[in-house]
Amino acid sequence: MVAATRGLDRGRTDQAEVDAAFRHDLARWVEVQRAAGLDFYSDGLLRWQDIFRPLVEAIGPKPHTLVRWFDTNTFFREPEFANFPSGDSNSPSPSGGWQGGGETSVPRPRVSTFPSPYMFSRAARTNLDRNRLMVELAESVLRPAIDAAVREGSELIHLEEPWLGYTGISRQDWAPLRDALEALHRNVGATLALHVYFGDAAPHLEQLRALPIDAIGVDLIETDVTALGRGWDKGLVAGVINGRQSLVESTNSIVEVAGHLADSVRPTALYLTSNSELSFLPTSVAEHKVQRLGEAASKVKQLVSV
Amino acid sequence: MSTQLDHKPLLTHEVGSLDKPGWRVKAYAGKPLSERDLEEARSWGEQLQVPDYPRLLELLRGRSFTKEQKAEIQRWSSLYALRLEESAGLDVVYDGEQQRTEMYDWAVTHANGFERRGSVRAFDNKYYSKAAVVGPISLAAPYHNAEFSYLVSVAGAELKVPVTGAYTIADWSFDERNALDTDLRESALDRRRQRKAARRDFVLQVARNLIRPNLQALIGLGARWIQVDEPGASTEPDELDLFVDSFNASVEGLDAMFSTHLCFSDYNLFFPAIERMSQCRQFAVGFANYDSRELGTSDDARPGYQVIKKFRELPYKPALGMGVLDIHTDFIESPELVRDRVLYAVKVFGDAARIHVTPDCGLRTRSWRVAYEKLHNMTAGVELARRALSL
Numbered sequence: 001m002v003a004a005t006r007g008l009d010r011g012r013t014d015q016a017e018v019d020a021a022f023r024h025d026l027a028r029w030v031e032v033q034r035a036a037g038l039d040f041y042s043d044g045l046l047r048w049q050d051i052f053r054p055l056v057e058a059i060g061p062k063p064h065t066l067v068r069w070f071d072t073n074t075f076f077r078e079p080e081f082a083n084f085p086s087g088d089s090n091s092p093s094p095s096g097g098w099q100g101g102g103e104t105s106v107p108r109p110r111v112s113t114f115p116s117p118y119m120f121s122r123a124a125r126t127n128l129d130r131n132r133l134m135v136e137l138a139e140s141v142l143r144p145a146i147d148a149a150v151r152e153g154s155e156l157i158h159l160e161e162p163w164l165g166y167t168g169i170s171r172q173d174w175a176p177l178r179d180a181l182e183a184l185h186r187n188v189g190a191t192l193a194l195h196v197y198f199g200d201a202a203p204h205l206e207q208l209r210a211l212p213i214d215a216i217g218v219d220l221i222e223t224d225v226t227a228l229g230r231g232w233d234k235g236l237v238a239g240v241i242n243g244r245q246s247l248v249e250s251t252n253s254i255v256e257v258a259g260h261l262a263d264s265v266r267p268t269a270l271y272l273t274s275n276s277e278l279s280f281l282p283t284s285v286a287e288h289k290v291q292r293l294g295e296a297a298s299k300v301k302q303l304v305s306v
Numbered sequence: 307m308s309t310q311l312d313h314k315p316l317l318t319h320e321v322g323s324l325d326k327p328g329w330r331v332k333a334y335a336g337k338p339l340s341e342r343d344l345e346e347a348r349s350w351g352e353q354l355q356v357p358d359y360p361r362l363l364e365l366l367r368g369r370s371f372t373k374e375q376k377a378e379i380q381r382w383s384s385l386y387a388l389r390l391e392e393s394a395g396l397d398v399v400y401d402g403e404q405q406r407t408e409m410y411d412w413a414v415t416h417a418n419g420f421e422r423r424g425s426v427r428a429f430d431n432k433y434y435s436k437a438a439v440v441g442p443i444s445l446a447a448p449y450h451n452a453e454f455s456y457l458v459s460v461a462g463a464e465l466k467v468p469v470t471g472a473y474t475i476a477d478w479s480f481d482e483r484n485a486l487d488t489d490l491r492e493s494a495l496d497r498r499r500q501r502k503a504a505r506r507d508f509v510l511q512v513a514r515n516l517i518r519p520n521l522q523a524l525i526g527l528g529a530r531w532i533q534v535d536e537p538g539a540s541t542e543p544d545e546l547d548l549f550v551d552s553f554n555a556s557v558e559g560l561d562a563m564f565s566t567h568l569c570f571s572d573y574n575l576f577f578p579a580i581e582r583m584s585q586c587r588q589f590a591v592g593f594a595n596y597d598s599r600e601l602g603t604s605d606d607a608r609p610g611y612q613v614i615k616k617f618r619e620l621p622y623k624p625a626l627g628m629g630v631l632d633i634h635t636d637f638i639e640s641p642e643l644v645r646d647r648v649l650y651a652v653k654v655f656g657d658a659a660r661i662h663v664t665p666d667c668g669l670r671t672r673s674w675r676v677a678y679e680k681l682h683n684m685t686a687g688v689e690l691a692r693r694a695l696s697l
Contacts, residue, residue: 005431010673012328049430065595066429066570066634071542073478075429075570200494221487224494242487246423246438246480250488257490282424282436 001025001046022046023105030106032287036294040111040156045279050076051115051160052123055141059085065125070166070198072244072280081126081133085140108153113277114142116194117180118173119163131176138180150190157184157192158217158237162276165199165219174207185212191269193217193237197276202227209234215267219275225257228265236267239275241293246285254296255303262304272297309563310587311531315658315697316648316688317397319627321567321590322468322535323409323668324390324402324677329366330383334376339366347386350674354389356382380405381456390678392463395685398531399463402670405453409470409535409668410478411435416449417516418442423480429634432671438480443511448523455527466531467524468668471566472513472552473545474538481508509548513555521560531563533590537667540571546579557585565590565627569667573613581621589617590627592666594647595634601642603650611650618655625659626651629666630687631680636672638679644687649694658695663688 004021007013029044048054056063056079063077115123120142121134146157169177185192195217196204202223208216215235218228221242228236238261240254254272262270272293278286327350329343344366351359362382365375387402406412411434414420419441425433450467457465484504487497521532534556539549557564565588568576573591580586597610605612617626630647631639644663652658663684669677691697 002425002431002433006433009431009671010325010328049427064635068541068570068572073434073538073541074427077429220490220494222494222498225491227494240490245487246436247482247485253488253490260491279427282426284424 079124109155111156112149112154116159116161138183162198165196232267235269237271241274243274243276258300317662319398323670394681438482471534471536473549476509477538513552517556584622588625592629594632627662631665641686645690648691
């Protein structure tokens, strides 16, 4: 896809070749997940140029300004909102499906990834009230996309939330965040997880545990396991694979920390994943890490019962 | 000691890369050239009045190319890019990095201690290759000497050599020399401290053992202006001091004019750290990406340029290489828009001699047609500004 999309941009190939490359790479990605024995299948957001792009383009003009994605060498096009998105008839459908790229080939059960409404509202360029925007984005943009994803077999909805981890959140923003997540959680028919990464989740855990979500994701590269507390009434999405380092974790190191989390935190469900998206790694490294994640998860399942 | 070259007010220059023509890419990769490729070489050769360009066409009609012929085609590509920039009216030029693979890959390919790992997305459909450092870092061979020597022999305008900086090379690499974060049950704070210490050591090793000797080699060949490219400089906001230390370690005591290029960042982050960067005589910074496309010279009309006041206040009074072309879109800035951006900057600085005019960054993601039109309008806009300022 890298070569095909580059060729398309430069007028050296056509959309058919890009689509074929996409189908090939998606099939490979599915096979990597299958071979690793993962419990949920992702489409890898292979067609998404950034975490906001298809959602934003489905409801308005193409975004323009490039902005650095936190402390990475990756950039996103800043969503722009001159008006609130409510009432827009062009609500987006599920993760990339409207782009006609063959995502139907992704097995079930699926995990679908979307931006958290808090991050979405903070990363946008707007003069609007960001808390009201957050709730409206949840109701008018994210919820229709999530519903469509659930209809297509997603059983786990994974909301990316690096903004909270990296930048933090003001006390008065928690209530509208709760309202926004409630709009996503109500009768959704899938597990809703909010994954805080690129920062220490520990200072926010008390508030996070009170949110209307089924699971909390933490970045264990940045968060101390001892700060997670005990006896959770929610699931824990544990970021045990480092999505920003090319050295591949050992199976035993993952098993040991997972065992520790199961014994000490005692979440209602324990999900093992990477601390952030894997798009900061070359594909071969990412595939290797997924394989290792699957091996470790298999061992953990044999060893512990959560 | 970094030299200050004597330049005219509102000096214009390109920042670094240009796209590589299809004929250059395919010939080097050993792929067959199409009639379209040959026509591209012909039409640009004619438009830019590249001396003897029919010789290139003759060369490209060959079915396969020897190593020496590939090197010759790369030199042609350099000559075309140089002529494109000169033809657009730039005061200071280079070759759009036509002989390099890419700004990061070219450097690590000529360094000891690195291994390639693969490509990672930068934005949209643009990717960059990443390597991992796995051993001691050193310069395998000076890696800009050949292109610079060639360009000296053919350039009509002044040359400025773009060189990827130490911080960016380190930031875009993985460090596999130390296995950190192996036991996530250990204190996160302790692991973070270990990462930061390893990072500092890595960045400064790149500066001292790779960048500095390469700069010395260029200066030995007569390079007078070297631009240290640091698009990664503000990636980690708590490492701006490390970025400055790496720049100083790279250039301290060397006899040339040094500038640096920064882009696509919150530039407020650079202050006050760059107050210690007195060896830097010019900051080439991208602003157009953040600016309005409307005309005007008021603060409200120029939202992308509000931060330039901070550059004005730097105690060692460097020039500002002000980005006026958004390199991420095919939108062609009008001369009037360029003029107004320039006039606004001169008004803020109160000194046209400290304002240089540039694109936001290298234009390699744009076609040559778009790049040429943008650069041409940039120099036309600067002429309008000169007239308005009676320069």
